[in-house]
Amino acid sequence: MELDNIIGQRDLIIQLKRLLELDLTGHAYAFSGPAGIGKKTLASAFIKDLLCLDRKSENCRCISCRTLNEGTNPDFYEVQSDKKSIGVDSIRELRDDAAHRPAYGNRKVYLIPDAELMTVQAQNCLLKTLEEPPEYVVIILLTTSFEALLPTIQSRTVNLRMSPYSDEEMKKIIGSVHPVPDEELGFILRFSHGIPLNAFRMIEEGKVKDLRSQVLRIFEKPGDFIQTENLRKMLLDSREELSTVFDILLSVYRDSLVYKHGMENRLINSDKKDIIKNIASSYENHILLDKIANLEKMRRNFSYNINYQLGIDALLMEIQEV
Ligand SMILES: [Zn+2]
The missing domain is CATH 1.20.272 (Zinc Finger, Delta Prime; domain 3)
Incomplete structure (x- = not known):
């Protein structure tokens, strides 16, 4: 499983794997947490496992995984945002796409990054899909502020709150990308607050x-x-x-x-x-x-x-x- 490769966030990983194993996936999940904590990394692993047709193998080459890697999987749809706001038109497009059945497996996944940027109108439009979702639809929101979403959206969404990483986990995450000398590591750990992106920015720039x-x-x-x-x-x-x-x-x-x-x-x-x-x-x-x-x-x-x-x-x- 792709989720096995994620460092830390043990409680969430256990929760997500249980959902996948029991095939009890609900229709809406939010990965929430501070900017740079790795919401998209975790969500992407979950999405890959959700869409995979053969979850047992490492580096799976099933058609779903292969096309997902290439960015051409028709059962995965990511809402684009200009980082300022997500308007109702974007969500209408999502809703129209969701009317078509999946091509490969029994799920279609819709990812909405920066979900707190949805306008009220956009959220109300999304709400219609959440109220009567086609059985194959899974909507995944990424947000720095779950509480900023409309209460009606919140109540239909499972909030998966990511917490900052421990120093030990941060060392593993940093080490997997950039080896850093020990004398610098202390400073980086103190100032990155358990948030990988902070650490990477400190190192890179x-x-x-x-x-x-x-x-x-x-x-x-x-x-x-x-x-x-x-x-x-x-x-x-x-x-x-x-x-x-x-x-x-x-x-x-x-x-x-x-x-x-x-x-x-x-x-x-x-x-x-x-x-x-x-x-x-x-x-x-x-x-x-x-x-x-x-x-x-x-x-x-x-x-x-x-x-x-x-x-x-x-x-x-x-x-x-x-
Ligand atoms: Zn696969």
Whole structure:
């Protein structure tokens, strides 16, 4: 089974394999979890096993697996999105396609990536299919925010929530793609938060290092308008960096608390001790704790579709406030 090759997510894998073995597949599943956790990787393995006509063999060459690998399997349909929104027309096309019976096996699978981008109209259209699905239809949603979907969709969908990987699992995942020297691995594990894509980006682009210097510059020169404005522009242009920026900020405040408690050898940003020392001496313990709590709250708010620009302004105010 393709699912046997997935690292980690043991509970979900057991659940999915049981469904496949008992042939009890429902009509809608959502793989949910933070961006970059590997929702598509896991969903693709599940889809391959769902459509496979002979689940026993490794590297199966059945017509379904073969055409799926080539991207020509007529029983698999992926909704395309421009990463801004998924409109009702896309879902109507899905619905029309779902009216035709499968070509090879007894299932047709529809994958909707970034499902939270479906407009209300699109979701209502999908709902019609979910209310009276042809027996062979399986719809798979990928989403960073299951709760952002209409309650009527949620109630008809099995939510498979992916959780961050442990350090051990991350080491296996990273090692299977890029061998990384041990001294770098520690830093990568701390900043990637159990999310493989974060780790790969750090390795491939050195991007987190750059982001970290940019964020730390704000603390180096408090009140420097230009640094703040640069960070603001960057966050408005590349929303996908927001989560990493939160990680870096939280690591800075946590380090400052750790420093205050005399545990200098446990700093994440140990190479930036001067900055940490400075922050530690500027704030009382309870203020640092408040800042951490505020940042965590802000991070949660961003996942509930708040006004992005206002959210960024509030974030920058929070970190500049003395
Ligand atoms: Zn197969």
